Amino acid sequence: MNRVDVLMEAMPYIQQFHGKTVVVKLGGHAMVDAGVLDTVIQDVVLLHYVGMRVVIVHGGGPEITQKMKDMGKEPKFVAGLRITDKETLEIAQMVLVGKINDGIVSLITKFGARGVGVSGNDGNILFAKKMGAKRIKIDDLEQDVDLGHVGEIEEVDPSLLECLLENKYIPVIAPIAIDKRGMSLNVNADTAAGEIAVALKAFKFINMSDVDGVMNAQRTRTYHRLNINEAERLIEEGVIVSGMIPKIESCISCLKNGVDYTHIINGNNDHSLLLELFTHEGVGTMITRNEQ
Ligand SMILES: Nc1ncnc2c1ncn2[C@@H]1O[C@H](COP(=O)(O)OP(=O)(O)O)[C@@H](O)[C@H]1O
Numbered sequence: 585m586n587r588v589d590v591l592m593e594a595m596p597y598i599q600q601f602h603g604k605t606v607v608v609k610l611g612g613h614a615m616v617d618a619g620v621l622d623t624v625i626q627d628v629v630l631l632h633y634v635g636m637r638v639v640i641v642h643g644g645g646p647e648i649t650q651k652m653k654d655m656g657k658e659p660k661f662v663a664g665l666r667i668t669d670k671e672t673l674e675i676a677q678m679v680l681v682g683k684i685n686d687g688i689v690s691l692i693t694k695f696g697a698r699g700v701g702v703s704g705n706d707g708n709i710l711f712a713k714k715m716g717a718k719r720i721k722i723d724d725l726e727q728d729v730d731l732g733h734v735g736e737i738e739e740v741d742p743s744l745l746e747c748l749l750e751n752k753y754i755p756v757i758a759p760i761a762i763d764k765r766g767m768s769l770n771v772n773a774d775t776a777a778g779e780i781a782v783a784l785k786a787f788k789f790i791n792m793s794d795v796d797g798v799m800n801a802q803r804t805r806t807y808h809r810l811n812i813n814e815a816e817r818l819i820e821e822g823v824i825v826s827g828m829i830p831k832i833e834s835c836i837s838c839l840k841n842g843v844d845y846t847h848i849i850n851g852n853n854d855h856s857l858l859l860e861l862f863t864h865e866g867v868g869t870m871i872t873r874n875e876q
């Protein structure tokens with residue numbers, strides 16, 4: 585395809601997406617390489633300049649894990665959620681808010697737009713309650729495990745984000761929530777991003793990780809498109825496991841609550857965000873409503 589064809593292919597999408605809201609979840613695994621993160625943020629800035637309202641929600645699981653290990657703490661997860669004692673919460677805040685969020689905002693500046701970094705407790709964006717204990721099997725015995733300072737989102741207040749978008753800033757959100765007593769809670773970034781997409785009535789929710797999309801059991805093939813029933817079946821059959829579960833669950837929740845399109849794409853592939861948005865075939869896996 586010659587260069588002008590590439591631009592012509594993008595043209596109807598640029599028109600269709602103008603003024604629409606897209607929530608991009610940047611997973612920790614899509615940010616391990618500085619060069620990769622550069623191109624992702626470059627793409628985000630381009631979307632901003634073609635008139636899309638872009639919101640970034642980021643994770644940082646691998647960096648929190650590394651920092652915990654550096655400090656002699658052993659990371660533990662239950663159902664994909666980090667057991668978060670007081671010290672772990674401080675580490676998570678330090679890594680997510682102090683380092684990753686700030687780094688993304690700086691890159692937005694580098695590529696010529698204006699980013700504003702917030703965490704979910706700014707402007708009550710993410711209002712949560714402490715998550716109840718999770719029942720799991722340990723040595724064949726059912727036990728209740730308290731996750732500590734982990735939040736379950738109860739309400740999202742999008743007004744601060746609307747205000748930033750209205751004024752042409754790119755909001756960058758760290759997955760820390762606040763409870764009614766003003767205490768911070770660690771929330772899963774996929775869940776946070778999905779809830780924010782719903783509250784903003786986003787047109788698209790794009791989840792960027794380190795895999796090409798949802799893959800089959802043998803991990804030899806990527807599904808191009810799955811509806812909610814098909815995705816739920818893959819969870820039941822154990823094809824979708826671990827960190828992919830909250831991604832799929834947040835896509836499903838988005839679709840059931842008004843978001844038009846949801847995608848899981850590989851942030852490590854060069855300019856995957858642009859390819860997803862502005863080409864006919866797209867990339868990764870699109871999860872759709874059953875009737876779509
Ligand atoms: N069916 C599946 N297809 C693709 N990846 C899967 C699947 N089931 C589980 N995974 C795992 O989910 C991981 C992505 O989740 P996670 O590690 O939490 O990423 P992130 O840090 O980007 O949020 C992949 O690296 C892969 O190991």
Ligand SMILES: CC(=O)N[C@@H](CCC(=O)OP(=O)(O)O)C(=O)O
Binds near residue numbers: 648734773
């Ligand atoms: C409660 C909980 O598990 N919170 C996550 C928040 C970061 C996250 O979700 O990061 P990724 O998107 O990179 O996985 C954690 O502590 O790892």
